[in-house]
Amino acid sequence: MHVLLVASAFNSLTQRVHAELRDHGHGVAVELALPSVDLAGAVRRHRPDLVVAPMLTSAVPEEVWSAHTCLIVHPGPVGDRGPSSLDRAVQDGVPRWGVTVLQANAEMDAGDVWATVECPVPDPPESKSAWYRGEVADAALEAVLLAVDRFASGTYTPEPQSGGRARPLLRQEDRRIDWLRDDTERVLRVLRAADSRPGVRDELLGGTWFLHGGHPEDGLRGRPGELIATRAGAVCRATADGAVWIPELRAPRAPGQPAAPKLPATLALGDLLPALPELPAPTQARPGARTWSEIDYREEGGAGFLSFSFPGGAMSTADCRRLLDAYRAACTRPTSVLVLGGGRDFFSNGIHLGVIEAAADPAEESWANINAMDDLVEAVLTTTDRLVVAALGGNAAAGGAVLALAADEVWCRSGVILNPHYRLMGLYGSEFWTYTLPRRVGPAVAERLTTEALPLSAESARRLGLVDRTIGCPPAVFADRATALAAQLAGHPATAARIAGKKARRELDEAERPLAAYRAAELDRMRQTFFDPQAPYHALRRAFVRKERPGATPPHLARPVPGRHGSPPPARSAPVTGPAVHDGAPDPAGC
Known part of the structure; x- marks a missing residue:
């Protein structure tokens, strides 16, 4: 089949769906759902057999879902609706979760169900983004491939949803940390639920920052809320009963400006950082103790x-x-x-x-x-x-x-x-x-x-x-499997x-x-390239780290790519121009 992926960004899950659908013999193209793009017109030009949305933060236009079967990958079990599914699951500490592939209709996340697959929540809990790229992505691929096969059969009838409720966006007031009263486990849940984006807005050293990432520290203590140490660019902040390491900070977006990049915490704070001990990671971990090292x-x-x-x-x-x-x-x-x-x-x-x-x-x-x-x-x-x-x-x-x-x-x-x-x-x-x-x-x-x-x-x-x-x-x-194989x-x-x-x-x-x-x-x-101020690298780097969206889908994504066992129909749309998308994961920062 010729499958068109519609996504808000070519993120890690969209990339995995792209790659694995090709492995299963399907031709694949991508259209990014951008504010400046007529998505309905783009879909008409592609004339796909099926539309799949692996990661979409906006609603599918009625012109699209009324003319094509559009399968939405929702990172939550049947009945879960709303834009902050994974954030809530991590922050609330749920034991099990799931991914649902449903058909787009007039109500967000309420369409008929084509496939649903359960997935575990890591124990001990992982950050939202690591979980998303791991267990959630595995469940999503299983559900997508099952739904695509069911659609291709021409005989499957999706099941209507019953029950469930739509929950609103998890806002910063819902993520607030009370450093004087919150214990380490609660602080970690909040930080990990927002680790990649949007971060946790907080006050630190007289300024407002977004905190990204969190790791437990059992051996250090201090006055709750105060910074007590640094390590490899991270800062250690005391909680009510212990401490956490925070690797990265991001400054708030200035009015009319693009988002500021996430940076190692000590680099972001710069001269604001007081004199703190730089503690190297222990060469040998104490049994049962928790600390952080890259x-x-x-x-x-x-x-x-x-x-x-x-x-x-x-x-x-x-x-x-x-x-x-x-x-x-x-x-x-x-x-x-x-x-x-x-x-x-x-x-x-x-x-x-x-x-x-x-x-x-x-x-x-x-x-x-x-x-x-x-x-x-x-x-x-x-x-x-x-x-x-x-x-x-x-x-x-x-x-x-x-x-x-x-x-x-x-x-x-x-x-x-x-x-x-x-x-x-x-x-x-x-x-x-x-x-x-x-x-x-x-x-x-x-x-x-x-x-x-x-x-x-x-x-x-x-x-x-x-x-x-x-x-x-x-x-x-995976680590245990690799350890056993290496020992062999x-x-x-x-x-x-x-x-x-x-x-x-x-x-x-x-x-x-x-x-x-x-x-x-x-x-x-x-x-x-580095020392040429006019080289495209500088503008592309700036756009990437500041999360600037391209003006159109890059041509290498919009162009249909053959599946491993066959070819898609020829391209039906003229090449489009715009900055390239370089997005190896929900929120990467490397190249």
């Missing part, structure tokens, strides 16, 4: 596990340097396998566009950030005394996807989406992609992946050779021979063309 290392069964989790998957210059230091330390350990990643959310989205945008000189910060990423990737590529595995429990894009390719093996959870390209941000790219990508998929496929700039499912990436293993499991158990690999009799062969191949590749030559050629292109 980077962690452990060993099991002859394998080392270097896990990292940066907000939005974005890695600033400082993040890259901290991770490189941790990587070098891990390489001094007597292990035969080193696993990078393994967490349930983002692997990496590359350089931190938000920090770059906030810098006094964005060109210089871009240059510093890409060199720090290159240093990290080069360290992985030149590790010849052990096998390195990139374990992707969550999505990866741009330089973050290429970081994974530097490893000897790439393992992905089956729900992961990869975007191994840079061009939507106006960049040529670095991180040695001109060496690693063609080496895995060949020059022709590498060219296609980097120019088409479309998302890939984990399974499609495996078929292409980009990924070595897909692991079909819920997000909560470390104990396998053939691993020592593989390590020796790896060293020999690296020496041959180096003799043919040194890594330094790949790096120099890539960085020459990147430097020209």
Whole structure:
């Protein structure tokens, strides 16, 4: 079938639906529901067999739903209605949830039900966005594929909804934190229900800020509401019975201005921040104690596990340097396998566009950030005394996807989406992609992946050779599965021979063309872009971090893309122009 995706943004769920519908043989195109676009006219031009809305924050026009079957993906169980479903579920601490695919009609979220799938709520609770990209997205894909199959059969009759109630938008007054009285668990629920957007509006150091993200801290105490420490850009704030780490802050939108970018909390506060102790993460966690660290290392069964989790998957210059230091330390350990990643959310989205945008000189910060990423990737590529595995429990894009390719093996959870390209941000790219990508998929496929700039499912990436293993499991158990597989690999009799062969191949590749030559050629292109004030990268970066919506659907999305087993009808609309959409998740900040 020819399926048209209508969405408010090409976010992580829309990308996953796009990729997996193609995997199932359907042709897919996208139209963004933008204020300046005649959506009804755009749908008429496409003449789709079916319209699916994976993430839509506005109502479908009657001209559309009366002429086409329009399936809405609602991130809530049957009977749940309203715009803040996931926020309320996290803040209220519900034990089970679900996703419903329903038919658009005149009443929001009240149409006939085509499919519904339950999903668990992580225990301990996760942030809203991590849950959305994980269990909720898994349930949504299962429901979408079931609904599409039912529609294609031509024999299924959807079931009318009965009961339920529409609940209003969860507003900032509903998210208010009383730091003098609220315990840590209540503070965490509120922060995690708003972590990606909209954040929790609060007063801090005499100003108004939006707080993003929250992690528990059991070992520190202070006067409730006061800041008591910093760590790797985050601030620790005391609650009524403990403390929480808050990684990011965002300034309120100025009148007539676009949204301010989210930034590491200490960078956002700047000179307002009082003198506070900078507390490094403990090298060894105390049993039963809770604290927060972006980077962690452990060993099991002859394998080392270097896990990292940066907000939005974005890695600033400082993040890259901290991770490189941790990587070098891990390489001094007597292990035969080193696993990078393994967490349930983002692997990496590359350089931190938000920090770059906030810098006094964005060109210089871009240059510093890409060199720090290159240093990290080069360290992985030149590790010849052990096998390195990139374990992707969550999505990866741009330089973050290429970081994974530097490893000897790439393992992905089956729900992961990869975007191994840079061009939507106006960049040529670095991180040695001109060496690693063609080496895995060949020059022709590498060219296609980097120019088409479309998302890939984990399974499609495996078929292409980009990924070595897909692991079909819920997000909560991916780390355990990766740990068991890595321990098996470390104990396998053939691993020592593989390590020796790896060293020999690296020496041959180096003799043919040194890594330094790949790096120099890539960085020459990147430097020209960074230091050219007229380069599109600067406007695209600014629009991305400030959440400016494009004026029209980008042509590469509006153009119908064939399914893996067939082709859609030819494109029926003229190419449209407008800024590219670079959105690897609901609210990423990297490239």
